[in-house]
Amino acid sequence: MRKLFLLTLMLFSVLVLAQKRKSKGVQISKVQTSDIRWWGYKVVKSEATTHSGFVKLKSGKFIFEDKLLTGGEFVLDMRSLANTDLTGEDQEKLTNHLKSSDFFDVKKHPTAKFIITKILPSKNTEYNYLVYGNLTLKGTRKTISFPAKIRTNDRFVEFESAKFSLNRQDYKAFYKSSIRDYLIKDQIDVQIKLTAN
Numbered sequence: 506m507r508k509l510f511l512l513t514l515m516l517f518s519v520l521v522l523a524q525k526r527k528s529k530g531v532q533i534s535k536v537q538t539s540d541i542r543w544w545g546y547k548v549v550k551s552e553a554t555t556h557s558g559f560v561k562l563k564s565g566k567f568i569f570e571d572k573l574l575t576g577g578e579f580v581l582d583m584r585s586l587a588n589t590d591l592t593g594e595d596q597e598k599l600t601n602h603l604k605s606s607d608f609f610d611v612k613k614h615p616t617a618k619f620i621i622t623k624i625l626p627s628k629n630t631e632y633n634y635l636v637y638g639n640l641t642l643k644g645t646r647k648t649i650s651f652p653a654k655i656r657t658n659d660r661f662v663e664f665e666s667a668k669f670s671l672n673r674q675d676y677k678a679f680y681k682s683s684i685r686d687y688l689i690k691d692q693i694d695v696q697i698k699l700t701a702n
Contacts, residue, residue, distance in 0.1 A: 530570055531568065532569040533566050534566060534569065536564070537700050538698075539697075541559060541561070541695070541698075542695070543559070543693055543695050546690040548688055556588055557588070558586065558587045560583065563580040563582040563616060565580065566578055567662045574655065576623075577638075578620050580616050581619070583617055584615050586611065609643055614644055619639070621638040622648075624655070629652055632653055634655045637649075640671070645676045647676070649671065652666070652669070653666045660701075665699075670694055671692075671693045671694075673692075674691050678693075
């Protein structure tokens with residue numbers, strides 16, 4: 506009985522030590538600066554055919570395993586969504602419309618979330634990695650991927666994506682009036698720049 510107790514104790518100790526060693530291999534770098542830009546386009550040419558703006562990051566972190574960057578989790582503050590190419594009343598009107606239930610419905614969905622699931626090296630000389638992850642926007646989750654320029658030094662991360670496209674229809678971000686919706690391209694372009702430490 507005593508031998509069985511000692512054996513159990515030894516196995517438990519080994520498991521605890523292994524778990525501690527494993528947890529020491531995981532490190533977190535919190536995002537310090539962020540710049541997230543978006544571009545939307547009209548199908549029919551008019552006075553303004555392209556609109557642009559930003560959305561702020563609420564929180565973000567990169568995950569390292571044994572000093573290798575393997576993932577990350579980022580929460581966007583959709584209430585901060587804003588237009589920047591217009592001014593005055595037009596700017597306020599477009600910003601409020603984008604926040605409304607016609608598009609991103611920020612009262613019901615105040616945040617969006619992006620979780621990196623995989624980072625793979627790329628042969629592209631400018632954007633040296635391909636980033637894969639799940640984007641949850643307006644309650645809908647989709648897997649996306651995009652090229653990114655990533656530089657790491659210990660836990661410091663400099664992250665800049667190429668401009669990549671999302672389909673707003675995938676996330677149910679469209680006019681209730683289908684006729685007006687035809688005047689807007691489904692494509693939304695996004696670019697992300699982050700630093701973390």
